[in-house]
Amino acid sequence: MFLILVVIAASCAAPKDSTKSVVLKAENDSTQKDTTEVVALDPGFESWYAMHDNKANYRSKQYYHNWNVRYVREWNLKASTYPHAQLFNGQINYDFSEDYPLEVEHKLFMYFQFVEHKLGIPILTGGSRPQPVF
Template sequence: MAAVLACNTQRKAVEVSKNNVEVASEDSLEYDVETFDQRFETWYQLQNTPSKYRSQSYYENWNRQYVSEWNARCAHPSRNWNFEPVIGYEPGEDYGFELNHKLFYYFMYVENVLKIKIVASGPRIYEP
């Protein structure tokens, strides 16, 4: 554990990416949340139950706050913040329920499992 703490490496955490998808003869965009932490993917599958779902606007509102704070920290990293830079999330873009849900849960994972606070008064959906 001391070797990990002494090492100052950046972690690539999450990326919102566009995928061009051809559907029949129409072109459309599809967005995806790419995480680079297998533990999150496992945790997310365990947490992802319809009984816990909120509205898309609920997730969008929280994601705006989390992305803003996350990107601000990436612009001014500290020794307590070693995630790679910004999340490309545009507040006016409609990413749909699934992407907003997964991105929100990634922030919950960082705060509640990794114990790295992002938003001071954020929601708490996960009790360890």
């Protein structure tokens, strides 16, 4: 039996004919151990990620988790306030206490980098920012 839990669903404003979103899902199957993966529904993200995913440049899981907490908080704040809600359509249900695998934390972090750097939509305002990892 296959169980899918949608843990995170977020979307970025896009032209009416395209959808930009990312989903973090946990899969539980009796034939394999539990897995969690980030599924980006934005058609441009996977190719961008493939070009910028370099395991040699990975930082610690805690590094990505700390930035993801900040990004998710800021994203959710913007998703709930006008005029930002038009760009950040939908809140992210990211469990800050969950121990996600490094690959999940990294890919989610990279999605936020994609939104900021490739799409040009700032998420974090003021304060420190992560150094680009690509």
